[in-house]
Amino acid sequence: MPEVALPGSKSITARALFLAAAADGVTTLRRPLRSDDTEGFAEGLTRLGYRLGRTPDSWQVDGRPQGPAAAEADVFCRDGATTARFLPALAAAGHGTYRFDASPQMRRRPLLPLTRALRDLGVDLRHEQQEGHHPLTVRAAGVEGGKVTLDAGQSSQYLTALLLLGPLTRTGLRITVTDLVSVPYVEITIAMMRAFGVRVRREGDTFVVPPGGYRATTYAVEPDASTASYFFAAAAVTGGEVTVPGLGEGALQGDLGFVEVLRRMGARVTVGRDATTVRGTGVLRGVTVNMRDISDTMPTLAAIAPFASGPVRIEDVANTRVKECDRLEACARNLRRLGAKVATGPDWIEIRPAAEAALTGSEIRSYGDHRIVMSFAVAGLRVPGISFDDPGCVRKTFPGFHEEFGALRARLESA
Template sequence: MRARVRLPGSKSITARALVLSAIAAGPSTLRYPLRARDTELMAAGLRAMGAEVDSGQDERWTVRPGRLAGPAHVDVGLSGTVMRFVPPVAGLADGPITFDGDPHARQRPLGPLVDALRSIGVRIDSADTGGLPLTVHGAGGVTGGDVTIDASASSQLVSGLLLAAPAFDKGIVVRHVGPPVPSAPHLRMTAQMLREAGATVDDSTRDVWTVEPGGLSGRDWDIEPDLSGAAPFLAAALVTGGQVTVPGWPRTTTQPGDRLRELLTAMGGECALTDDGLVVTGTGAVHGLDADLSEVGELTPAIVALAALADSPSRLTGVGHIRGHETDRIAALARELTGLGADVTELDDGLELRPATLHGGDFATYEDHRMAHAAAVVGLAVPGVRLSDIACTSKTMPEFPELWASIVEGTH
């Protein structure tokens, strides 16, 4: 395989830019945003509350802040960013804002955020679990102040509070108490983007984040390519002994997906960051890996797929939090790969894999885009792998089926 894959915009950066733009003092522009189910739901939710979000052009979205008010309804789909970033903004609205989503969304961790918002004066009605469905009774503002939260289930629980905090009367001081917060690079991304919008942020103390109250400026946001979305395409270079180039790979970034360079090198690939982008070349072998993936949980399915094809054992840990993603990804990966003949042991916080001969069969994706990516990677080397559903990739990359087909056929 020799392919060049131009990736869509980063979901994480697009989502944060939309929220910051909706509470800014003036209009903003998002250049090359991600158009996918998650970001469309984010735009629709903010639009329902009163922000003007024009997403008519693929390469340029505009956001004009408006008076936030209810009654309104926000469909979160299966999106963690929507269910965790928008409720704090809803506290600023005048009137009730209801939230619900796909059936499995009701099982995703949300309770710590709800409790934190209640502790700073936001009135919320929630399900008995503390999650969806819920209603935020916006009072036209949020007092803010000190918050203690256990964010060990998701860094988004902290990011959601921080993104809206400049509009809180007292800003916010968030203290995490509990096991380590996963996906810490996403918190650095949140802090950096807040600063770029004009907020004063202090994240110098471990597990403490302070955002001062103050107005945000409207601005132009240049959305980087989605580096996590590159995982299956770059993994393909290793599986096929070929070469895949991703143009526009940033020299410096807060995206956790940049760690792919390190991980793929350790698994037998050659990675070069050039003026043209990132070039990954397979060497004809895929090696096992012993790694803590706690900061890059979203990469786990693609890395596990590679590990299932590797010539030596792998132990991938630190990702207990991905049991609360679109599906229990640890259990799902173990179940589906075992069904294809892989030698997999499920751990509390990860997976162990040993070399085995795989065979074709059905691979359930559980409405989870990353599971579909994993199945696609395995299918490069194992004939007859049948995905139960490829449409789920529309969550973050609607063009995935066409992109994948084109690189496999050598036409892209």
């Protein structure tokens, strides 16, 4: 039974870094993800004046409930959406002038619902070029708190940024959400805030966050469930078996729900106390599935869809069009390059079953998106000759992906 030891969750690591920086005392993060995104987040904290110590398996963060130590800072967020969205909210709680910029890819991604909400709370925030996009400047003088309305229909990260900010305000926040996508990521945020001493209350569409700050703790980061989807899918399409330790019944990440999609398609799935196993059965049925809440795994399902016995239709994933790239269109174009028949709409994609002999290897266009590369690596288990124009973009979340996936491939083939 091949076991795959995966790196820590990107989503959890980013939230843990924010919480540790905001907490009163020194927090130790165990087994955090070390990737371009999280290193960029940590670098941003350092530029804001927070002290970070590192060992091979942990980070220590000296928290500052009063906000950044630096009175002025320039922060480059790289490609990281969590860095680009969370750190301006953290900086707003302090006192100083903080400038944020990002890569061309991240500059294209929207920020306006979040920055509009911060302005409504009295934050002096200015977009330097295109409204609603990086670069931006925050002239921080603390945040009083109060009521705010937010549209989180494009990204749950907007809501997470405000939730994380809430305990650092003077009176707390009441956040009313008019639309919300990727609800499990918000549940991760609320659970992690609770681990740092803050309880968020939900009243219908309103999230109530008390003031009072966070307390430091020791926090273990669980393996990344989005990354696990590629390894689980590998088992499903090859008839092999894969176990991921550290992800089980108590896992925080909603993306572990991807295994339930594989179960519907015919795979055998066992979710234990501290591990999840997927075993392929030689059957891969077509399915219609709403992936609004686990949309980061949409490319994984799209990449294996041609091997199903019936059509695979993925619905309610409009937000995937504003990720690192337009993932819905990127999947469609790459599947067509392989010879698959694909149709798309504003928020859906449908892939028809393909005779394996009809699929041919081709160079996959990554569009600089790590999830496109990792997803189509799974398709490469069944279609010889697949290559990538930018295989190195996986460093964003999993620098060792190709080595780990290659090792799994060898074990599945030998089995």
